[in-house]
Amino acid sequence: MKNSSKLAALIALACATMMSTASAQDMAPQAPVQAQATVNPDWANTAWYMGAGVGRTRADIYNNDLANRMSAAGAPLTSFNADNRDTGYKLFVGKKFNRYIGVELGYFDLGDFSFDAGSTAGRNLRGETDFRGVNLDLVGTLPLTERLSLLARAGVQYAKARTSYSGNFLNAVSNPNPPNEGRRHAKIGVGAEFKLSEALALRAEVERYRVTDAVYNNGDVDMASVSLVYKFGRPAKVAYVAPAPAPIAEAPAPVAAPVAPAPExxxxxxxxxxxxxxxxxxxxxxxxxxxxxxxxxxxxxxxxxxxxxxxxxxxxxxxxxxxxxxxxxxxxxxxxxxxxxxxxxxxxxxxxxxxxxxxxxxxxxxxxxxxxxxxxxxxxxxxxxxx
CATH class of the missing domain: 3.30.1330.60 (OmpA-like domain)
Structure with a gap:
């Protein structure tokens, strides 16, 4: 797994924080109140939340642009091998406006991707690129049951590409070690969310990021991920307390009276x-x-x-x-x-x-x-x- 240890530690820390916060709220002492004041799960429709996810990424970059560059430099492309899969991560915070619409701000690392290209006369070129950035999405929710919902998102993301080249045909690119370049592109995704409890949920999503590397090759990176989501501000659980029985007055001494017929x-x-x-x-x-x-x-x-x-x-x-x-x-x-x-x-x-x-x-x-x-x-x- 390439260059992922620091971000993996952040993911683990975020998940541990969410789980410990949820457990602390469940164990907190509850004040007795009347039955009608029980917890209402609709609070989550306007809650703030945070989450962390991990998944597999797949890149589709280089091929057409690279072939054109090498041909223009006098060396047509004869072989091409790409390592276009890696592990991606994301951290995010969000706010629900109502049960259907929310907004989400996130940080993502899509992983590292590389290629080896060969040309005539033993010429070769190797390139490596990783993409990291931030995103701002509008997230739509369609409840199917009390626990299961469908998700759809659309937004904008700013991804910074870090690219380096090596080999004996570096004149196919203008700069073997170009500066980190950032580009703004669109971002879309679909998925589903399952509520494990009132505050904790599990998401499965597929997202597409449009990207540009440091030498202006364009492409897409798709990420299929699983995320843990924790919502803040859950009302305290309350216990039902039955009303106290009315005091019974001491009955006066019985007085003899005519026996009345039993009521119908x-x-x-x-x-x-x-x-x-x-x-x-x-x-x-x-x-x-x-x-x-x-x-x-x-x-x-x-x-x-x-x-x-x-x-x-x-x-x-x-x-x-x-x-x-x-x-x-x-x-x-x-x-x-x-x-x-x-x-x-x-x-x-x-x-x-x-x-x-x-x-x-x-x-x-x-x-x-x-x-x-x-x-x-x-x-x-x-x-x-x-x-």
Whole structure:
């Protein structure tokens, strides 16, 4: 691997910093608050972030321009061998303006590339070039699910070329050791991003850099890379705290009274909506401890009711495809049923449904509205003794 040890150390340091920062936030003590103040993953839509990536590069330079130069110098090109692959690196920082658009500033090292050219009468020429520079890109994001998104980028980059030549036909080039030259060109790329957690994500991208070497040979360098991305400013995780039970006043001494007939049971229908963040982690369908506490409190309120049927319905916001959201809402409803059955509920009395994103109660265009739409509703039909 050519001239890469220093930049490899920077990449490793950046990745270690991101991982340690994420771990520190996960281990920080959390202040107890009410259930509606749970973490909202939409904060990441306007977050600052940093990242580091590594990948393979492939250059397409020299051939046509070099053949013309050697022919003009009286030695037509008879053989050409190029080492046009290497390892590239990049470091970057960015800012999301909303869930779809962001801007990114980066530093890149595309690696080192070389060629050996032969001509008539044993003449030969060898050249070596490396490219390093900075870029400024506009990055577009298209969410497919809560975790997976497609990426597209377009921007401008300034790459500095460092070129040197050797061999016995140096008069084919004007200067065997030309000064480092910088040129501004366009840059494009496509890729995908997968969220490992609310703050940490993994990217896979393919990018094309237009470059010019120190003697004005033009070409392209393509880089296929994998990057680790860390977003700053994640809200602290909070725990659900059930409300304290109301104090029970001491009952007065019983007074003899005529025995009244037992009241007739009256039909009762009750419906409760529990925010999905109170029950599950981001993009998960496993009930959290604070979610179990919320369900325990709900089941305690059913004491004294002869339940006939219960229906748990899962809902999602509009992020992701309809098929994905339908399955996610059903998994969450089934998880609620499984927990309530483990607490003694007759499974035959509880039915589950998944409505996906089809029944919003708020506007999905805002973060607050999407948070309200991620919920589980439980409807109970039964009889309760009249008071």
């Amino acid at each position: 049971p009256v039909p009762t229908s009750e419906k409760v909506s529990i925010a999905a963040e109170a029950l599950f982690d981001f993009d998960k369908s496993i009930v959290k401890p604070e979610g179990k506490a919320a369900l325990d409190e709900f089941m305690a309120k059913l004491q004294g009711m002869n339940t006939e049927v219960m229906i748990a319905v899962g809902h999602t916001d509009s992020v992701g495809t309809n098929a994905y959201n339908d399955k996610l809402s059903m998994r969450r409803a089934d998880a609620v049923k499984a927990y309530m059955v483990s607490k003694g509920l007759d499974p035959a009395r509880l039915y589950t449904e998944g409505k996906g994103e089809t029944q919003p109660v708020a506007d999905n265009a805002t973060a607050e509205g999407r948070a309200k739409n991620r919920r589980v509703t439980i409807e109970v039909v039964g009889t309760r003794t009249a008071k």
